[in-house]
Structures are given as C-alpha cells and as structure tokens.
Amino acid sequence: MRKQAYKKDLTGQRFGHLTVLEKTDRTEQKYRVWRCRCDCGQEIFVNTKRLKNGTVADCGCIPRSSARRGSIAEDLTGRVFGHLTVLGRAENKYGRTCWLCRCDCGNEKAVTARDLKAGKVKSCGCRSHEHGHNRVDLTGRKFGRLTALRPTDRRDRKGSVYWECQCDCGRVAEVTEDALVRESVMSCGCLRNENRSKIREKLHRIDGTCVEILEKRKSRKDNTSGFRGVFRTGNGKYRVNIGFKGQRFYLGTYQDYGEAVKVRLQAEELIHGGFLEAYYRWKEKAASDPSWALRHPLEFEVEKKEGELVINGSVKETVPRPDS
Known part of the structure; x- marks a missing residue:
C-alpha cells in the first residue's frame, strides 16, 4: 500500500534541490506535472518521470554545462507577452531558460x-x-545598407516574411526576415556588384582571358573522374574537353583513364601554358615600350581544323588529333 501511495502522491518529497509542493491537473507526455519549490526559492513545474529519473533536480539556478545564461536567469513570472502570461519556470531546453505560460x-x-x-x-x-502574429517588428532597423520599411504578405518556403527595404543607393528591395537578421543580405545588390568590380580590378584579364585563373586552375568539384576536363561517360569511357575564351573544345573519348588525362595535360600545355608564355613575353616588352603595346595588342586564338587544335597568335602549334 505504501508503495502504491508513493507512486500517486509526491507531495513533500525532495528530488535534488526540489521539494514537491502539490500535484497539478496538468499532464505532460502522460506523466503528472507537479509544482515544486527549489532551494533558491524559485518554483518550477516538473513531471513525475523527470523528477524520479533525476533529469530535473533544480530550477536551473545551479550552473550546468548546458546553461548559457549563467546561474540565475531573469524572473519573468507574472509578465505578459502578447497573449501569454508567465506562470513560472519550466525545464531548460537546448541550454536555454524556459518559462511556463498560460495563453488567453x-x-x-x-x-x-x-x-x-x-x-x-x-x-x-x-x-x-x-x-502579423508572432512576427518580429523590424520597421526602421538597419541591416548593412538596407533599412526595413514594412512587411509584405509574401513568405519564403520556410515561412520567413519578406520585408520591403530601402537601400542606401536609393533602390527598394524585398528581403526575407531571416536574411536580414543573419546579415546574409546587406544591400539591394549594389554592394555585391561593387565587390565584384573590385575583384575584377585586381585580376589581369588579357584578350578575354584571366591570367590568375589559368595560373591557379584546379579540378572542378562536379567532375566525375577526379581530373579537370575529364568526364566519365555512361559506358565507362572518358570524354575529354578543354575550355578557352568562352569556347569548349572536344578532345576525344578514351577507354583508358591515364590516356585521357595525358591528352588533357597536353592540351593544357599547348593552350593555357602557351597563352601564359605569350602573355609574359608580351608584358615584358610592353613594360619597356608602352607605345609598342598599344600598336601590338596580345592576340592568342585557338581553333579546330581537321580534328586538330591550332594556335593562332604568338605561338603556332597544334595538338594531335584525338582517337575517337
């Protein structure tokens, strides 16, 4: 009988720093919820399972590894937030202080x-x-170059509200609340364009080709073979391409991966390497005679003739016709 009474009534019992005051009419996950007083004086509502398992042993005033707000949180008891009135402390979740609230x-x-x-x-x-319910008011707040004017009726797929914003440049843009708060969008697009312009100014683009990109070329992440310009086809063979000045040249399809890589490297040496060599020779001469550079701009063209890549310009070479 005593064991059965213990299961039903926990009033007066202690669990850690908590003393059970009374049973409430509420249940949580099918377990009875109890009003408890912590040794620090705060009250908290905890269900039977969490009390007996020791999951909750205080109101949150005891520092623990999951607490982010220090030893004692601000007391919100009795305060009203919208339609919610705070009743008392609840169990911390994800390391954050929680409050039990009663809605209207x-x-x-x-x-x-x-x-x-x-x-x-x-x-x-x-x-x-x-x-407008549960919506954060961003009116008048500034995020980078954007000033939030008013919320719209639009929402993105995550439910984030689009805000009409005024950019410092004078344009109006619609940006989601999440993007504003996280500062992933800080202008109508003018800031991005300015940054791109600054990057372009730092790069040497000669005859439509960026020198720095050729010097530091790497394999693409979407490559299917592990080597740039070599792609594995559905039948297990390897197709080889190379790009230059907006054009893409087909170098053949090969059964052997090593052969495909070798052909790609030969084409890189011919086209990319040839262009860099021609550029640096031209640059050296242009530095000593700027007027000559104006009369003789660098020209380096690639074309395909009878299955072979031919270089027209400072270097005239060909790459062997690939076996198909």
Whole structure:
C-alpha cells in the first residue's frame, strides 16, 4: 500500500534541490506535472518521470554545462507577452531558460525567455492565423545598407516574411526576415556588384582571358573522374574537353583513364601554358615600350581544323588529333 501511495502522491518529497509542493491537473507526455519549490526559492513545474529519473533536480539556478545564461536567469513570472502570461519556470531546453505560460485561450505552453522577449512567440499557437502574429517588428532597423520599411504578405518556403527595404543607393528591395537578421543580405545588390568590380580590378584579364585563373586552375568539384576536363561517360569511357575564351573544345573519348588525362595535360600545355608564355613575353616588352603595346595588342586564338587544335597568335602549334 505504501508503495502504491508513493507512486500517486509526491507531495513533500525532495528530488535534488526540489521539494514537491502539490500535484497539478496538468499532464505532460502522460506523466503528472507537479509544482515544486527549489532551494533558491524559485518554483518550477516538473513531471513525475523527470523528477524520479533525476533529469530535473533544480530550477536551473545551479550552473550546468548546458546553461548559457549563467546561474540565475531573469524572473519573468507574472509578465505578459502578447497573449501569454508567465506562470513560472519550466525545464531548460537546448541550454536555454524556459518559462511556463498560460495563453488567453487557457492552454499552457513552455517558451524560451529569448523568444518571449524577442516577440517571436505571442500565443500557444491558437492565434497563428492572425495577420502579423508572432512576427518580429523590424520597421526602421538597419541591416548593412538596407533599412526595413514594412512587411509584405509574401513568405519564403520556410515561412520567413519578406520585408520591403530601402537601400542606401536609393533602390527598394524585398528581403526575407531571416536574411536580414543573419546579415546574409546587406544591400539591394549594389554592394555585391561593387565587390565584384573590385575583384575584377585586381585580376589581369588579357584578350578575354584571366591570367590568375589559368595560373591557379584546379579540378572542378562536379567532375566525375577526379581530373579537370575529364568526364566519365555512361559506358565507362572518358570524354575529354578543354575550355578557352568562352569556347569548349572536344578532345576525344578514351577507354583508358591515364590516356585521357595525358591528352588533357597536353592540351593544357599547348593552350593555357602557351597563352601564359605569350602573355609574359608580351608584358615584358610592353613594360619597356608602352607605345609598342598599344600598336601590338596580345592576340592568342585557338581553333579546330581537321580534328586538330591550332594556335593562332604568338605561338603556332597544334595538338594531335584525338582517337575517337
């Protein structure tokens, strides 16, 4: 009989720093919820399972590895946030302080202190259909070059509200709340364009080709063979291509991977290497005689004749016709 009474009534019992005051009418995950007082004086609501398992042994005032707000959190008891009235402390979740709140509709809900004070949660969910409910007001706030003017009725696939924003350059853009708060978007696009212009100014683009890119060329991440310009086909063979000045040249398809890589390297030496060699020779002469450079711009063209790549310009060479 005593064992059965223990299961039903925990009033007066201690669990860690908590003393059970009374049983409530509420259940949580099919377990009875109890009103408890911590040794520090704060009250908290905990269900039977968490009390007996020792999962919750205090109101959160004891420092622990998951606590992010220090030893004692700000007391929100009795404060009203939208349609929610804070009743008391609830169990911390994900290392954040939570408060048990009663909604105007009568339902109770545990909400983090951060979401309450930020205005992200204003009800138990019963008023989520209302326009503007649980929406953070960004009006007048500045994010980079953008000033939030007003929310729109648009939302992205994650439910984030689009805000109409005024950029410092004068343009108006619609940006999601998430993008503004995370500062992943900080202008109408003018900042990105300015940064691209600065990058282009630092790069040496000669005859439509970027010297730095050729010097530091790497394999593409979407390559199917592990080597740039060599792609494995559906029948297990290897197709070889090379690009230059906006054109793509087909170098053949090979059964052997090593042979395919060798052909690609030969083409790189001929085209990319040939261009760099011609550029540096031209640059050296242009430095000593700028007027000559104006009269003789660097020309380096590639074309395919009868299955062979031919270089027209400072270097005239060919790459052997690939076996198909």
